[in-house]
Amino acid sequence: MVATPSERLAARTLELIDVPSESRDERALAGYVLGALEAGGVAGRDAGDTCVLGGVLERGERPLVLLAGHLDTVPAQGNHPGRIEGGAVHGLGAADMKGSLAVMLELALAGAGGGAVDLGYVFFGREELPVAEGALTPLLGREPGLRGADLAVMMEPTAGAIQAGCLGNVNATWTFRGRGGHSARPWLADNAVHRAGAGIASLAAREPVAHRFEGLAFTEVVSVTRVVGGIAQNVVPDVATAHVNYRYPPGMPAADAQARLRGWCEPHGELHIDSDAPSAPVVAGHPLVRSLVEAGDLAVEAKQAWTPIAEFAAHGLPAINLGPGDPAMAHTREERVEIAALVGVYELLAGWAG
Amino acid sequence: MVATPSERLAARTLELIDVPSESRDERALAGYVLGALEAGGVAGRDAGDTCVLGGVLERGERPLVLLAGHLDTVPAQGNHPGRIEGGAVHGLGAADMKGSLAVMLELALAGAGGGAVDLGYVFFGREELPVAEGALTPLLGREPGLRGADLAVMMEPTAGAIQAGCLGNVNATWTFRGRGGHSARPWLADNAVHRAGAGIASLAAREPVAHRFEGLAFTEVVSVTRVVGGIAQNVVPDVATAHVNYRYPPGMPAADAQARLRGWCEPHGELHIDSDAPSAPVVAGHPLVRSLVEAGDLAVEAKQAWTPIAEFAAHGLPAINLGPGDPAMAHTREERVEIAALVGVYELLAGWAG
Structure with missing residues (x-):
């Protein structure tokens, strides 16, 4: 059979x-x-x-x-x-x-x-x-x-x-730099984790944006997927690092996508594009x-x-x-x-x- | 000699x-x-x-x-x-x-x-x-x-x-919880690192407060000294953790100090007091x-x-x-x-x- x-x-x-x-x-x-x-x-x-x-x-x-x-x-x-x-x-x-x-x-x-x-x-x-x-x-x-x-x-x-x-996909490293110091006198230092908090809060405030392309709906979104910073409980840290994942719609050139992301992130810290998979x-x-x-x-x-x-x-x-x-x-x-x-x-x- | x-x-x-x-x-x-x-x-x-x-x-x-x-x-x-x-x-x-x-x-x-x-x-x-x-x-x-x-x-x-x-010194762990998901569709998730960013930005906005006690000037300060969260570039994380270091002046009872810190932190995430060295x-x-x-x-x-x-x-x-x-x-x-x-x-x- x-x-x-x-x-x-x-x-x-x-x-x-x-x-x-x-x-x-x-x-x-x-x-x-x-x-x-x-x-x-x-x-x-x-x-x-x-x-x-x-x-x-x-x-x-x-x-x-x-x-x-x-x-x-x-x-x-x-x-x-x-x-x-x-x-x-x-x-x-x-x-x-x-x-x-x-x-x-x-x-x-x-x-x-x-x-x-x-x-x-x-x-x-x-x-x-x-x-x-x-x-x-x-x-x-x-x-x-x-x-x-x-x-x-x-x-x-x-x-x-x-x-x-399909969406384009940018992975980037976002580095926040400050100046280390003693946490009893933090006004003499510049807290990189506080800088990261401001940056992340700013990026998180961006709502998803709907785009239509060739009749279909794609959503542009950005997320901070990882963060790390600090060396001790009583030390104001001088550096913190976040990972940014950005998805951009077809029709948006990769260079434009990267420029948009830089515009959002660079007021807060250095942005390094690790990879950009095109849409x-x-x-x-x-x-x-x-x-x-x-x-x-x-x-x-x-x-x-x-x-x-x-x-x-x-x-x-x-x-x-x-x-x-x-x-x-x-x-x-x-x-x-x-x-x-x-x-x-x-x-x-x-x-x-x- | x-x-x-x-x-x-x-x-x-x-x-x-x-x-x-x-x-x-x-x-x-x-x-x-x-x-x-x-x-x-x-x-x-x-x-x-x-x-x-x-x-x-x-x-x-x-x-x-x-x-x-x-x-x-x-x-x-x-x-x-x-x-x-x-x-x-x-x-x-x-x-x-x-x-x-x-x-x-x-x-x-x-x-x-x-x-x-x-x-x-x-x-x-x-x-x-x-x-x-x-x-x-x-x-x-x-x-x-x-x-x-x-x-x-x-x-x-x-x-x-x-x-x-001398200042009192509180060390505390601040935990932000969300819901994990795919970073291409973050609106279906709840980003714990974004929650951490909002909490840190809020705490960082607190200026040092001058206190006089027995004729001397002490400064009440709070810092986030460590943060960590995230498991992968393309995953919206469900948890992030920060360390908070809070210095409070003599004359402020430890219970009051802890209550102040909880008031600032708990709207954003769970706060666990790890230690409190008195002033x-x-x-x-x-x-x-x-x-x-x-x-x-x-x-x-x-x-x-x-x-x-x-x-x-x-x-x-x-x-x-x-x-x-x-x-x-x-x-x-x-x-x-x-x-x-x-x-x-x-x-x-x-x-x-x-």
Whole structure:
């Protein structure tokens, strides 16, 4: 008896969960993926740096759509190995994003694509680390064929909706300097922690700002996520340091975003931009995206976060987010993915690509 | 040829510096002090817990004045052993307060006192630690003779002035609680570091308040001396913690001081009082203090800090601060005490006590 798509997808997701692949330890899973492609007679190759490519990898006569998935997970939290229970596959990475990797593999093995579009499969690592350490941007740099694609579908958990665009993400260190002294005579000193308090209070007073971009609502927000200062109970400290995390909407150039942040922070202390992951444009109006939306009667939402679609965008590729996992499950101890959601996205993509 | 007081005091200070005595490691120095008293034929005894007592230790016909010194120093900073150079003795504890210990020992060996007043000598440890860990309060508890004295002169560095009264000193932990979340959607969370910023900014806005007490000016001040919060760049933190140091003037009851601090802090976060070292009254009008001031034509100032005179005061003993070291030298790498200052305080006390 041939297994149903539901059985195949559930079993594949469980197998993928059970090959550990925390960030920087993706080698075994890359080997598993390549082996599965080869065993199924599907074109696949090792693209270096534990990246694996499969399916159609150059633009031919049909539009080329890349389905992209990251191999790595966050660290385990007592949720490994996985299990199948209650109509869902449970375990580390189930939603983010081994369920999506299973959909990709099963589409490849089923020979999906070749009707309306060709499908290429892009597996890569280190996505859960800061973007400068990820494997996707270097991969796109060394694979010109991929850059010729028409659309990338980054299969991050979106609960089956299309999440378009993504926020830019600035991480910065904010340093407050004063002059040390004895806390019995603080007027002879200049308290850096007090300076930090004023700065943080000022930044915290900034309300979220709604922006519409290409018809979708994105929210610009800034948070102080860490602070540290002081050396002793009775010493007025001369330095304190805070970490600022700023999310800016598509359509705002990175230079403008950084200038805005500097304008808010620098009256209070020195600001050093540690990293700036760019935003990605909304491509909901792209003909391929419109046809996909129609094929699945999909909701189209703003992605209120940063995702690797920004890395595709930086290489000139239109990209969206679409995956079966529920974003609320990502990175949780109770992580799971519904089998029906796996089937839904699998059938949508298979039917659409032909 | 008999050494001059100047030579004796300088040599004694250097010997005392060269016996290491960081807090909790005072045993060798206590042994040195007891040995020096015994070698000079002066009554002295081991009072337990590395405390040493010498001279007159019970009130007789004359007023009894205790000269008190702590044996311990802060940790070395490349300033040990000591040396004599340029009219000063240099090294760890020179000002705070081995120069004073030398003055005490040389007065005892010279048989000072017995004219206007009797002199008793109180050497104790762990003064540089939080007051609850110090050796003086337990010593006063087990030595009723000391509690019958008329005046205690705590020989902390005052540059030869009388510094009367001392501030109360509250140390407290201020905890700000929120609700964690993703920094891309901070409106779904409640940022504890932002709450800390508002609290710190509010407390920092409190200007120092001048108080006059018994004719001297004390300044009430509050500082946030440490802060820490946050677990990751992209996580809105659910808790942040600050340390508050509050100095309140003599005349303000400890309960009132704590209530004031709670009133400022608790609208922003939970406040836990970790310790409260009480203030000490100003006893500048005491007849013995007045006669000492006249004998030396001394300046009388407020002690804008906390000192062990509060521990004497808590046991009912009037107490003042007076010592040869410059307070600005205390705890510094360049610590030193002028030999002329040692001689000045030695001759003042010898002449006054008779």
